[in-house]
Amino acid sequence: MTDRPGRTLLEQRIRERCMTFEEFVEYAEAFARDHREPGTLSLRHLQRLVSGRPPGTLRPANARLLERIFGEPINTLLAPPKTSSGRDDEDPANELRQLIDTARRVDSSTIALLHQQLDLIRRLDRRLGAAIVRDELTAKIRQVERLTTHSLAPGTREPLAALLSEMHTLAGWQALDLGNLTESWHHYEHSRAAAAQSDSIPHESHAAAEQAFVLLDAEATGDAIELLDNARYRADSASPRTLRAWLAAAHGEALAAHGDRTASLHAFDQAATLLPADPTEEGPYVALDTVHLARWRGHALARFGEPDAITVLTDALARHDPTFVRAETALRVDLATALTATGDRDEAREHANQAARLASQVGSARQRRRIMILLVSVR
Numbered sequence: 001m002t003d004r005p006g007r008t009l010l011e012q013r014i015r016e017r018c019m020t021f022e023e024f025v026e027y028a029e030a031f032a033r034d035h036r037e038p039g040t041l042s043l044r045h046l047q048r049l050v051s052g053r054p055p056g057t058l059r060p061a062n063a064r065l066l067e068r069i070f071g072e073p074i075n076t077l078l079a080p081p082k083t084s085s086g087r088d089d090e091d092p093a094n095e096l097r098q099l100i101d102t103a104r105r106v107d108s109s110t111i112a113l114l115h116q117q118l119d120l121i122r123r124l125d126r127r128l129g130a131a132i133v134r135d136e137l138t139a140k141i142r143q144v145e146r147l148t149t150h151s152l153a154p155g156t157r158e159p160l161a162a163l164l165s166e167m168h169t170l171a172g173w174q175a176l177d178l179g180n181l182t183e184s185w186h187h188y189e190h191s192r193a194a195a196a197q198s199d200s201i202p203h204e205s206h207a208a209a210e211q212a213f214v215l216l217d218a219e220a221t222g223d224a225i226e227l228l229d230n231a232r233y234r235a236d237s238a239s240p241r242t243l244r245a246w247l248a249a250a251h252g253e254a255l256a257a258h259g260d261r262t263a264s265l266h267a268f269d270q271a272a273t274l275l276p277a278d279p280t281e282e283g284p285y286v287a288l289d290t291v292h293l294a295r296w297r298g299h300a301l302a303r304f305g306e307p308d309a310i311t312v313l314t315d316a317l318a319r320h321d322p323t324f325v326r327a328e329t330a331l332r333v334d335l336a337t338a339l340t341a342t343g344d345r346d347e348a349r350e351h352a353n354q355a356a357r358l359a360s361q362v363g364s365a366r367q368r369r370r371i372m373i374l375l376v377s378v379r
Contacts, residue, residue, distance in 0.1 A: 010077040011050035013070050016102050018143035021046050027113055032065055034109040039065030049078060069105070096150075103150040111159050114144060118167060122285070126324050129362030130174035137174070141167045148197070161197035166284055168194060169210045176214060177326065179365035185214050202243050205235035206284040209250050217366070221258040228254050240281035245274035246288045249296045256300035264304075268297045287327075291319045295331050302338040309338035329358040329367045336374055349375075 006012030172187035
């Protein structure tokens, strides 16, 4: 956000929430719906209001909507904010009071809106890659950190902390995909700390398990297995079945990286048993269905040189959601690896080349590294 003074107090208040004008319009729409307010606010209308040039007569319903959101009279909101010579700004505690007041306005509809924004970032991330959306995610993390830190309302701080944990796990995965292991590790540390604040065992288990993938990329497979062992133990029967299935599959991948074929395939069998037919439970976000699970199992089979890997991976590719571009990249690398093991170098090269194009599209340094190694073996 820019540091220049807001033209109106309304603009200043929106900035204090770390929102863009587009995001505030969405929030105001949700607020009006949830609080049965008839007021409406378009982006163009808001832009004129914050500039200090209201478009003609402001409708009473719209004025009331803004007054309810900010707890300030409309004339005060549309006036210039107080300058440094104002008595309030000279109070060193004023900023803290404002931050606490902003956090106090967070309600269930605000948290739902923030989750929707995170879901949109996830969809863009899997289609376009981390480099496109990581700045937006970083801004969202700062916003939610600010709200969480200053939240005093019972029942509000915990869901904000859970949301923050999920944001950091996505940021950690992005950093890992871009090849920044240290940055990724730090995001997962922040995710685990936020999960602890959320008082949610599922979020704590998920954050720890995600961090294990950094250890796998650092070739510390034994440490990764230990971390996943503990995460699965922590996620007791009260945790969502989809999460427990995801944890078992992640454990299977770590065991495969460690070379333990029997334990790895057993973990994938457990994941298949746990995975519900309709994985829609509440809890930390994990992308797992029968296709993703088959893709993960195929990755393990390819590591062990199992002939079944080609069948499993080919079937997974045929059923794969094409919006998961990064996942398709990894799937094609695994399929090329399996084909190379059977001596089918021409088809292996075709999948490796397609994987290289996809990795370039989404900027995946992690998959490009795997592809470079693979292409050497299929020349």
